[in-house]
Amino acid sequence: MAGGNAIRGSRVGAGPMGEAERGEAAPRVVVSYWCSNGHETTPSFAQEPGLSVPETWDCPRCGLPAGQDQANPPAPPRAEPYKTHLAYVKERRSSEEGEVILDEALDTLRQRGLIQ
Numbered sequence: 001m002a003g004g005n006a007i008r009g010s011r012v013g014a015g016p017m018g019e020a021e022r023g024e025a026a027p028r029v030v031v032s033y034w035c036s037n038g039h040e041t042t043p044s045f046a047q048e049p050g051l052s053v054p055e056t057w058d059c060p061r062c063g064l065p066a067g068q069d070q071a072n073p074p075a076p077p078r079a080e081p082y083k084t085h086l087a088y089v090k091e092r093r094s095s096e097e098g099e100v101i102l103d104e105a106l107d108t109l110r111q112r113g114l115i116q
């Protein structure tokens with residue numbers, strides 16, 4: 001015989017509008033980042049005095065740095081030196097030995113979290 005509790009849950013001020021105006025946390029801003037592989041990432045950041053949105057963000061899909069300019073994403077780090085080194089290795093060694101060295105290089109990158 002509980003007849004008086006039906007009104008609960010519909011009180012003014014308990015809705016999402018009221019919570020938003022209270023500002024229980026710092027306001028957040030959502031920023032879009034694009035990596036050179038075309039992945040879009042939209043992390044959100046707390047807007048606090050003295051804190052600014054970072055210029056680049058690591059893409060969670062491929063690990064490359066992502067920038068806020070979709071048409072001009074940041075270049076992958078170490079790409080050029082790595083290619084140059086690999087070409088140098090291929091020149092000097094047989095392809096079989098080169099593959100072993102390539103595997104070692106990939107392992108190093110995996111350990112650094114640069115590739116998956």
Ligand SMILES: [Zn+2]
Nearest residue numbers: 035039059062
């Ligand atoms: Zn990516």
